[in-house]
Amino acid sequence: MLLLGLNGGLISASGPSSEASQGYLHDASACLLQEGQTLAAVEEERLNRLKKTDLFPVRAIQECLDIAGKTLSSIDAVCYYFEESFLDVALNKNYLANRDQKIKYARARIVEHLKSSFDFDLPDDKLFFVPHHVAHASSSFVRSGFRDALVVVIDGAGEDHSGTIFNASAAGLKPLATHSARNSLGAFYLHGTQMLGYTFGDEYKVMGLAPYGDKGRYGEIFESLFTLKPNGDYTLENTRDLNIGLTGYNFIAPAFLNAGFFPRRRNEPFTQLHADFAAGLQATLEKIILHVLKYWSQELSNPNLCFSGGVAHNSTLNGAILASNMFPKVFVHPASHDAGSAEGAALAVESKLSKGSLPHLRITTASLGPDIGSPAAISSRLDSWTDVIEFHRADDIVEESAGLLAEGAVIGWVQGRSEFGPRALGNRSILADARPGENKAKINDMVKKRESYRPFAPAVTSNAAKKYFDLPTPVADYRYMSFVVPVAEAYQSTLRATTHIDHTARVQIVYNDGYNELFHRLITRFGQLTGVPVLLNTSFNNNFEPIVQTIDDAVSCFLTTSLDVLVAGEYVVKRRYADESNLALLCPSLRKTTKLATETRIAGLDELSRRYFLQSEGRGSTGSEISEEIYNILQCADGRTPLNDILDRFQSVGDRSELIQETRTLWDRRLLDFRPAARGI
Incomplete structure (x- = not known):
């Protein structure tokens, strides 16, 4: 049985700009699975060069097929990592907010992407949708190689839940408990990350900052934000009736505003207060999760642990779990974030279609x-x-x-x-x-x-x-x-x-x-x-x-x-070069996600002011203001003409070395691409 697991957004790079990105469909990836073995798995960002991309994983699908020497016509099932009904409700919200969008729901969108990109007509009975936390849990448990385990999934949110506890065995995954999206520890840590001037995907930076701080400085404030309850349960305070998802209300901010701790600005130097905040945030996350794990380790009599979901990439937390000695064995999948759920979706569907037990095929390489x-x-x-x-x-x-x-x-x-x-x-x-x-x-x-x-x-x-x-x-x-x-x-x-x-x-x-x-x-x-x-x-x-x-x-x-x-x-x-001059032998081009733009403002009576920009449309990307000279030069950047030749067209424009350096800076920031000139035959 050959299965294609998919993760990522339902929009394509060629889709209309009016299509709103869905923030929870990130880390796009594809995985090809045969008889329980992962033949290939790759994240779309490695190929389209957009960090944490939320586009449909067209390139990743093609790479998986190429690696395995397969075609889509040989696929027995396509497996997606969220429930269909959840996706359709989310799409409907976009349609209500954007009246010009053409209505098309999740199943039709996936079928359309495969048709437009691969000229492949996917039969309706070969498309399967898997609950998000089941996908996470399946990849973690199967690849652990354990015969049975406590499987804990904690992330921002999957459908209605931010955490799910499973008892896993050869018979499958048995849900034991869930934590609602309003009690999302992934969102809790993200909101703390935002307070430190970072954004989604930067949580690991906060983890690295925390050891420089004193967790006690803001301890009382953090303690006021949660309540530990019996049976491994907890609640996060101040989240009732609030949307605390990836883009929702930051429920941490008010308590710290009252204490005089303000959100850090981009490029503002880090102070000891920022480090102390990070330390308190990390300590709070560990305290809550260790509370949850302690109950279930006792309830299941000292089981092995599989930990998955985006929060499982907090390696400091994972070290604390090991140090607690609550579990004889602990496994964390190398792709515990959403990219790995493409593999998990395929594993879950394979188990369903084969009417068999989950396999126990321990992962031995992430390559x-x-x-x-x-x-x-x-x-x-x-x-x-x-x-x-x-x-x-x-x-x-x-x-x-x-x-x-x-x-x-x-x-x-x-x-x-x-x-x-x-x-x-x-x-x-x-x-x-x-x-x-x-x-x-x-x-x-x-x-x-x-x-x-x-x-x-x-x-x-x-x-x-x-x-x-x-x-x-x-x-x-x-x-x-x-x-x-x-x-x-x-x-x-x-x-x-x-x-x-x-x-x-x-x-x-x-x-x-x-x-x-x-x-x-x-x-x-x-x-x-x-x-x-x-x-x-x-x-x-x-x-x-x-x-x-x-x-x-x-x-x-x-x-x-x-x-x-x-x-x-x-x-x-x-x-080969000792300075920037040889850079001009390469050919510049705009990236597919960047574009030139201008802004004109009234500067005074009968006077206009014009500014020039290189804008980026990637998730979390920022553009750059550029000089008029570079704006004109980049209009000629076609990926085939060396920068030297373009500069020759503008001999009277600016200092040549300064212009080369400015384009180099844009390349450093990946707002431009440079490639070698084509060689003659």
């Missing part, structure tokens, strides 16, 4: 996405960039890369199939020596272009993990960077680049088991050269884009950051 390509394909693509890079094929890529890392280089590392989920686990990574503390500052500031407080994860070989980290007693799968644990006291001063302010780290343990062999060899060889088999590992992207997928993505990120070296497959890549 389920598209491959970087053969050596010949990599070389061919790199060769097209040789106006701005130079590269060579290493005799031994592990030996050369380990030597570079031991000498202090920060490298981009691109190998094999991309990972499914938000973590880079050794195939789309930025790597560095985990020992020098200055590597943290360098990568945050010059490479990732993000806040200085943000921590980095250590990747360690399995035989050295217990030496460098204090792993709790419960059994957990540390392959996927899902748990924050204490760094062993003897090595806190050694691993300065990856030891957080509270002496913890979000550890990744790398095994020599055939699934991440090259990465294991690299860490092992680095350990032989330095005496410490631990590398700093963070995702290969800057702050404005998703993790890189292709060679072009990797080269673009390499050229717009301060990475020392790019390693792609067996090739070592370095920059």
